[in-house]
Each structure stands twice: as C-alpha cells, then as structure tokens.
Amino acid sequence: MSVGERELLRLAKRCMRCGFCRAECPLFRLTLSDGSTARGKLQSVLAMLRGEIGRSSRAMMRAFECTTCGACSAMCPAGVRMEEFLEQARRSFLQELELPVHEWMVEATLSTGNPFAAEFEASVLAGEVAFFPGCTSHFRAKEIERSCISLLKRSVRRLSVLRFCCGAPLMTFGGDAGGFVERNLSKLEGIEVVVCHCPTCTKVLRERYRVHAVHISQALLEFGGAEPLRNSLRAAYHDPCHLARGCGVVEEPRELLSTAGVELVELEHSGRATRCCGAGGGLPVSFPELSAELARRRLAAAKARAEVLLTFCPTCYLHLSGAAGESLRVVDASVLLAGGVHEVR
Ligand code: SF4
Ligand code: SF4
Known part of the structure; x- marks a missing residue:
C-alpha cells in the first residue's frame, strides 16, 4: 500500500x-x-x-x-x-x-500554471494590500476582476494585483498541489493582506499559504468603497459553500449589500446551511447531469422568492447564470456594487 x-x-x-x-x-x-x-x-x-x-x-x-x-x-x-x-x-x-479531462486539467495547471492553459496578465506590485483575482474571474468572468479592482481602488491607494493560480484545480482534479503551492509562496512576499473574490482561493490561501486572506465582502466593509445603489433592488442571495461554510463569511455580504440599499430575501438554505449550486468540487466535469440538476434546484428555490439572485463567487455565478432561464437574473455582487449592472430591477 x-x-x-x-x-x-x-x-x-x-x-x-x-x-x-x-x-x-x-x-x-x-x-x-x-x-x-x-x-x-x-x-x-x-x-x-x-x-x-x-x-x-x-x-x-x-x-x-x-x-x-x-x-x-x-x-x-x-x-x-x-x-x-x-x-x-x-x-x-x-x-x-480513464478521466482524460481531469488529467488534462492537472497537466495544464502543472505545465502552464493554470487550468485554462492561458497566460495571465502581469501582476502589479504597488503596496501591501493585494487583490487576487484567481483563474476563473481572470479567464472566464473578467467583469468580476475589473469590478473588484475598481471597488478596491476607491479606498486602497496603492493596490497590488497578484495574478496566478492558487493550486485549487490540482486539489480538485487529482493532482499534487504541494510543490505548486511551495513555488508560489515567494510571490506573496511583502503582501500583508490578500483580498480574494473567489471563495475557494480565499480558503486555499488561508489554509495552504497561511497568509492573511480576506474575501472582497470583508475588505469592502472594512476599507469602504461600496456606495449606495442608484436604484432600489430586491434580490435573493446565494451563499457560496466555500465562503459561508469554508471561510465562515456569512454576515459581511449581507451587511454590505443591505448598506448599499439591496432588500435581501433569504433562501430556505442560507448562511452556513447553504445548499450547493452544483458547481463545486469539479462536479460539472465529473458528473455534469448531477451538477446541472443541483443548479436547477437552487435556481427554482430562488425564483420562488425573487427575480434577481446575487452571489459572491465567480464559479457559482457562471454556473447559475448559465443555467438560469428568463425569469431569474443572476448577478455577481461585486459587479452590481461597482455599478456594472444598470438594469437590474
Ligand atoms: S457517517 Fe458521516 S457523519 Fe458519521 S462519522 Fe462517518 S462521515 Fe461523519
Ligand atoms: S456533496 Fe455530499 S459528500 Fe460531498 S461535501 Fe457535500 S455533503 Fe459531503
């Protein structure tokens, strides 16, 4: 053995x-x-x-x-x-x-540095507070990365932006993340606070890199930067599993959104008792039907209560918005708060 x-x-x-x-x-x-x-x-x-x-x-x-x-x-x-x-x-x-896609993801992450086998834009080293966009926002939901940077720059004068993969795809798809994490550690030198939008990155940076990593919702509450919305909005909020259960961040997104003027509607399974949307753990790749059904159920629960569903995670956002029909709009909270969404009712 x-x-x-x-x-x-x-x-x-x-x-x-x-x-x-x-x-x-x-x-x-x-x-x-x-x-x-x-x-x-x-x-x-x-x-x-x-x-x-x-x-x-x-x-x-x-x-x-x-x-x-x-x-x-x-x-x-x-x-x-x-x-x-x-x-x-x-x-x-x-x-x-025989899992060729999983093997490809592991190989791509080890050989190119990320599971999309694409090139990150250069990092920006400016100060001790750094935003860490992670792979999913950077390569698949750029508006989230842009929104977070714009929000943080309202209060952090010298914001660094660190662009690299934390290694979570290796942990998810069956690779060995040990050496990968080790090689990345020097990239965090001189940084005191790492602000992430992705809950999984937040968790991995805390647990594996042992750095002071906070979620963007926590950073915006502490530093300021989120202003009241121009229009009133009633919306449900989906707690990402890795944020609520994995990092214990439950109240901060609610406080931030309420202060900005959002009337929040609670879903039946919320906070630490949240229910997965089906996007986690590589399930969309390993068992796509199960993953899609979890999204349908989560969306149905939200549709019963609101016409807009907010979340604070690039993976939940992409998965839920991809599966949502006409009657529900899925919006990432960072994009909303940065003013990137104008027509949300
Ligand atoms: S059955 Fe489930 S809850 Fe009970 S010890 Fe095993 S893993 Fe834990
Ligand atoms: S999907 Fe089930 S087995 Fe997997 S982490 Fe969630 S509760 Fe545990």
Whole structure:
C-alpha cells in the first residue's frame, strides 16, 4: 500500500458510520444512494483498501462524485474533513481511471500554471494590500476582476494585483498541489493582506499559504468603497459553500449589500446551511447531469422568492447564470456594487 493510501485508510477509519452526514448532502438528495454520501464514499474506499471489495472504477469514481460543499463535515461528530479525504483519494485514483479531462486539467495547471492553459496578465506590485483575482474571474468572468479592482481602488491607494493560480484545480482534479503551492509562496512576499473574490482561493490561501486572506465582502466593509445603489433592488442571495461554510463569511455580504440599499430575501438554505449550486468540487466535469440538476434546484428555490439572485463567487455565478432561464437574473455582487449592472430591477 502506498503512503497516500495509508493516509487514506487513516482518514477513512475515523468514520463511525452514524450517517449524520446524509441529512444535508445535496447529492444524496438527488441520488438517494448512500454511495453519494460522505459515509458511502469513506466506507467504499475503506473496503477497497482492505481488499473486501474489488478495486473497481465505480468505487474509485465515488471520490469524484462530490461538490466538496462541506455540508457533511459540518455535521460530522467524528471530525471527518471530507475535502482532505477527497483530495488524497482523487490523487491516489486518478492514474487508474480513464478521466482524460481531469488529467488534462492537472497537466495544464502543472505545465502552464493554470487550468485554462492561458497566460495571465502581469501582476502589479504597488503596496501591501493585494487583490487576487484567481483563474476563473481572470479567464472566464473578467467583469468580476475589473469590478473588484475598481471597488478596491476607491479606498486602497496603492493596490497590488497578484495574478496566478492558487493550486485549487490540482486539489480538485487529482493532482499534487504541494510543490505548486511551495513555488508560489515567494510571490506573496511583502503582501500583508490578500483580498480574494473567489471563495475557494480565499480558503486555499488561508489554509495552504497561511497568509492573511480576506474575501472582497470583508475588505469592502472594512476599507469602504461600496456606495449606495442608484436604484432600489430586491434580490435573493446565494451563499457560496466555500465562503459561508469554508471561510465562515456569512454576515459581511449581507451587511454590505443591505448598506448599499439591496432588500435581501433569504433562501430556505442560507448562511452556513447553504445548499450547493452544483458547481463545486469539479462536479460539472465529473458528473455534469448531477451538477446541472443541483443548479436547477437552487435556481427554482430562488425564483420562488425573487427575480434577481446575487452571489459572491465567480464559479457559482457562471454556473447559475448559465443555467438560469428568463425569469431569474443572476448577478455577481461585486459587479452590481461597482455599478456594472444598470438594469437590474
Ligand atoms: S457523519 Fe461523519 S462519522 Fe458519521 S457517517 Fe458521516 S462521515 Fe462517518
Ligand atoms: S461535501 Fe457535500 S456533496 Fe460531498 S459528500 Fe459531503 S455533503 Fe455530499
């Protein structure tokens, strides 16, 4: 057994099989299969490593059938951290599975520095406060990057902008992020506060790089910069899992948006009890139908209460806006606050 698999075994053994993790698992609610839950994944990996069941691709794929939403870990009395387990499991199993897109993402990230295999614009080193756009905003939702920079520049005179990938795609798709993170550490020298828009980047920078990383909603509250909207707006707010549960940022987006004049409507599953939109954990790549169904359900919940859905995450924004129909408009809060959205009712 490899070192990685011994580690997997150690992590899986923590599970007491109580099943508390089923309660809020969004995938269990879709599939009604225990294999989709944290317990199911842990037990099937445990049985496989102990030789009780065959080393089948079905059992190994369980590690990829997850949004990494963290709802299970929040409920777990044994302290199982599903994300830690899944990162290790995906790294152990990727080579044995036929997942060309996952392999491509890992290879692209290692060889070009990001999962889009594209070139980042140059970083700007100006002061001790830095904005970190991350890959998704930079390459797929540039208006978010522009909006965040414009908002921060209203109050931070010398703003640095650090453009590189934090390594999250490696953790998500089965690569080894250790050396990648290590090589990036020098890029943060001299920076005291890193402001992220992407909740996953915020979490990774805090946990892996051990730097003072804050979400843009926290930074704007502290530094100022968000002004009242010109038009009144009633909107629902979708808490990104990695922001609310992963970073504990729940009140700041609400306070910021309310102060700007947004009348916020709470969804049934909100705050730390938020429900994943289906975009997390690489699910759109690994299990696109499950991912799309989670988006449909989240959008239906929002449509029942409002005509506009706000979020504060590039991945949630892209996933939800791509799946939303005519009757619901999905808007990223940073773009709204920067004045980039004029016709929102
Ligand atoms: S809640 Fe934790 S200990 Fe209980 S079954 Fe789920 S993962 Fe195992
Ligand atoms: S992280 Fe979310 S989707 Fe994955 S097993 Fe836990 S509750 Fe289910």
